[in-house]
Amino acid sequence: MTTVSRPHELEPGSEPRSEPRSEPRSEPSPEPSPEAEPEAPTSDAVRARARQAILSACLVYVGFGLMGLVPGLAGIRGLALVAAFYFLPGWLLRDRPAVQERYQVGPEGPVPRWSPRGAKIAALAALIVFPPFVLGFWWFYAQICGGDLSWISPLSWVEAQTPLHGSLDTFLNRLCRHHDGGLLPEALRLPARWTAYYGFGFLYELAVGLFAVALAEEVFHRGYLMSALDDRWPPRRRYFGVKLGWGALLSSLLFAVGHLVSMAQLGRLATFFPGLIFAWLWRRSGSLWAPALFHTASNLLMDLLLASTFPP
Numbered sequence: 001m002t003t004v005s006r007p008h009e010l011e012p013g014s015e016p017r018s019e020p021r022s023e024p025r026s027e028p029s030p031e032p033s034p035e036a037e038p039e040a041p042t043s044d045a046v047r048a049r050a051r052q053a054i055l056s057a058c059l060v061y062v063g064f065g066l067m068g069l070v071p072g073l074a075g076i077r078g079l080a081l082v083a084a085f086y087f088l089p090g091w092l093l094r095d096r097p098a099v100q101e102r103y104q105v106g107p108e109g110p111v112p113r114w115s116p117r118g119a120k121i122a123a124l125a126a127l128i129v130f131p132p133f134v135l136g137f138w139w140f141y142a143q144i145c146g147g148d149l150s151w152i153s154p155l156s157w158v159e160a161q162t163p164l165h166g167s168l169d170t171f172l173n174r175l176c177r178h179h180d181g182g183l184l185p186e187a188l189r190l191p192a193r194w195t196a197y198y199g200f201g202f203l204y205e206l207a208v209g210l211f212a213v214a215l216a217e218e219v220f221h222r223g224y225l226m227s228a229l230d231d232r233w234p235p236r237r238r239y240f241g242v243k244l245g246w247g248a249l250l251s252s253l254l255f256a257v258g259h260l261v262s263m264a265q266l267g268r269l270a271t272f273f274p275g276l277i278f279a280w281l282w283r284r285s286g287s288l289w290a291p292a293l294f295h296t297a298s299n300l301l302m303d304l305l306l307a308s309t310f311p312p
Helices: 044-067 077-092 097-103 116-145 150-160 167-176 201-232 246-262 266-285 289-309
Strands: 237-239 242-244
Touching (some): 077 201, 097 201, 116 289, 150 266, 167 266, 201 289, 266 289
């Protein structure tokens, strides 16, 4: 009879054989998320980072203003401002790579990683916001250039209490000299800078407007400043599905004050309101490319509206 050996049956005098044990495979640990362990808003590090962000924004704009007063530096202060916007946040957070990544100011470089989602949200926002803005722009200047100054009387009164008295009237008079008096412009006119260099002027304006203006400002004001303030005062209320709080308000205010430094005209403070839209886009998309692209498109649209509504 043929005997079949069973695998677990021991031969006489043999030592028990242990089955080979497979070591449990350790799964690779995921990369830690920048937001996995948020710091408490009352921690000393978060407080110090918020103070540093506010102070840095103030010093950047004070330095920008002072450079305009020094012969030989006025011509390069714009370049210095762009460099500060891009590189200062990453340098200040050089010892905190996780925070750099969460703020999108590093650690790989000052330019955020491209985001198709950010581009899509920016395009959708433009489709929703731009049409009513264009109509409101034409209606507003039809009223103002037609002599109805009641819409700006509160702003004129505030300006009269400052050293900027008269700058708003000068600005509006210069514009309204070229207004035809109607609600809609007679024709769509392209800005002269767009048609320069055989039409390549538009590409130049687009590149400068995106990389030297909009993206640089968004990296600093939304990526760095707003994020540091949100860490200190976490937003709790939702606006159109997005949590916004003191970080959005204060960063937009400093954003507007910075525009006032570059051009001493009280109406420049109106950039506070687009700043809130940029803040919403930053939090809605999770990418600084959304406010940067929308910001660029807004500036180009304003150039087009000014050229068409107030032709030379």
